[in-house]
Amino acid sequence: MTSYSEYTEYTVGEPIQDEQAPSGPVNERWDTRRFEAKLVNPANRRKHTIIVVGTGLAGGAAGATLAEQGYHVVQFCYQDSPRRAHSIAAQGGINAAKNYRNDGDSIHRLFYDTVKGGDFRARESNVHRLAQISVEIIDQCVAQGVPFAREYGGLLDTRSFGGVQVSRTFYARGQTGQQLLLGAYQALSRQIAAGNVEMHARTEMLDLIVVDGRARGIVARDLVTGRISTYFADAVVLASGGYGNVFYLSTNAMNSNATAIWRAHRRGAYFANPCFTQIHPTCIPRSGDHQSKLTLMSESLRNDGRIWVPKAKGDTRPPAEIPEDERDYYLERIYPSFGNLVPRDIASRAAKNVCDEGRGVGPGGQGVYLDFADAIARMGRKAVEEKYGNLFDMYERITAENPYEVPMRIYPAIHYTMGGLWVDYDLQTTVPGLFAIGEANFSDHGANRLGASALMQGLADGYFVLPSTINDYLARNPHKDEVDASHPAAVEAVRETEDRLTRLLAVDGDRTPDSFHREIGELVWEFCGMARTDEGLRKALDRLPQIREEFWRRIKVPGTGEEFNQSLEKANRIVDYLELAELMCLDALHRAESCGGHFREESQTPDGEAARRDEEFSYAAAWEFTDTGAAPVLHKEQLTFDYVHPTQRSYA
């Protein structure tokens, strides 16, 4: 059995660099790149097949757009319909530098805010491109019929969102993700009907097929029949989302998983910054051990709600009985200028701190109040209802408490993962022909993502970036050979997949897949969650190989592999979580600084703020896989900042 000491003895390999972003002024790079990229003759495009895994904002947009351009797209999702990808659950909105409010916004400001919000751990070229494209996204979505909120004059409404001081967030009530996703799904549906997209729903990617160093296909399992098949293409695009479910309790959908990106990592794609995970400050606290997932309440609530806890420890009085002068509005106290609107990581950590002090509220003391009493007094109940009605209803449905009368209870939960597969400016991974888009890559958010930026990035990658850059790969790298299921690389990938599933079914132990998933989740939440320490991370790294050993001894998966078998799906995903959790902890251990969502207790300012250590850690950490439980190789991508000068973030 491996011990953490072996795993942590990683080696540092050759530095890695993005070589696709052109030099020159940052605002000209995207135009330059598009001009320099080779094109594929429209008549030849239908001869090219592209596999797209996932149908969320990034995947749905990419599949539709590539098919519109004339490529033959073969697309996959594990859900029963491409319309159900988890992008659908995003509530708040989507940022765009339209400056419709005339409030001083610009592409440069969105670029600046995103680099700063990401705590200077993102690549300037990529972020600037994202800000430029944000403007086109809104146009595209409106043309598709996305019913954004509008003013009485018929023009689009916007609101402000956590961490910024301009009003650039477009929204569709509390269901922006749903409406944007349905727009992409409908565009995709049109291409499916036209025969340009071959859609495989209820089909999960289980491995990547690499031939002569290039991504040529995938191994996938039909979740209804259990049949394992191979699919081949000229390029493979992963749009399979983030890995937040490694924590078991998160705001992700129950079946969101890391298998596609992890299997790609095992086949050679570097995994960057896995320790950059985002915790959302406004989620509904867990109600007991049966809890299966956590529900997020849009952070727009922080625009009008006031966050507080009792001043005294262990104060169990109902909130209404706690007088004003015995309450601590701690965000307003510590950060007077941003108050309740500080970025997510700061709000989350502050909540953890007051709960750790014993001042948390609700069952288990794991919660803080989000109080609308002042807002109701100021704006009237009707105005509050209009603005937040659906969120209040959702809260009441889950907790059976009426937030108009009793303050909401909230607590942070894992929500988004900034880390992901390393990609260059073209969104290509270190495996030629393998691209990663949306949350599956690491590219744009650095160490912390700003609110309403995930939808922006998913759609930017899917509608605009990938469809431009993938041409260049296809044009420069024509495949001379046809690959089919008899190719040794395909045979080997299928055999490994089948062996893994057979092994899972054969153990016949005494523990359920969920029991292991919960155990891994609790471990990483404790030691690699909101605050991390050298000692804690080493404990987690010590424990993970033991859980893995126990997993393969005690897992119980009923049924067979040749049928619809949800236990088998779960167990197979846990195999990958076990390895991913290890890399995440190692990455957190090696990054002995605090930045964005990654808070190392050893690296803080005297007043308890995150202290970055730019001299040592101004790089993206791209990890190369070696073997299960064996130390990986670290490749550093040095980050340079020519436009946004790194400063210590200050929201005081």
Next chain:
Amino acid sequence: MKLTLRVWRQKNPDTPGAMATYELDGVSQDMSFLEMLDVLNEELIVKGEEPVAFDHDCREGICGACSLVINGDAHGPERTTTCQLHMRSFRDGDTIDIEPWRASAFPVIKDLVVDRSAFDRVIQAGGFITAPTGSAPEAHATPVPKADADYAFEHAECIGCGACVAACPNGAAMLFTSAKVNHLNVLPQGSPERETRVLDMVAQMDAEGFGGCTLAGECATACPKGIPLFSITAMNKEWLRASRKVKR
């Protein structure tokens, strides 16, 4: 709480199914209905039995995956999705019947899981606006009156769960289809394809084997997103208008 669950078990589409009875103890009022089923499944797996298969994903009422008929009602006694239904809606000692959506256009795959791909094909027939990426004009070029935008939104809220079909005595998909037709047809962007959209989607709906509409209204009562019944009459009007205008 202690409950008696009577659950539809069906191995695959080709094997007949039947109700099976399970006793479940230690259910908390704060559990969601699906968390209660999780607890049952954990017990079944440890006992070496096959867990109950059911569709679910986001568990926050928006993805539309969950799909259970509970005591005869699609999504159960509250007007919400199954995942947002909590056990506080039930009492200690209750017997709860749990079945899949029942409709000929939604064949059972296993236990409580059904095949709803017919819905996707209805959308593919015309539930979109043809606006290839890159072709869009500036967003503010076409103002949309707020009332129209709100009307579009109200219909766009449909999550495609299929409760309307499951609740309908005829297994009709009128509410699902009309929600999309109304969402897109009211917008200026959707107007060029207004006629073909409604005609093609209704034709596909019929081809999928959904039943005819007799305006029983069960669909709108079961809809967790509150798509209104007038959505159907509005679509009928659109269809009539289009069928006069378009010669086929």
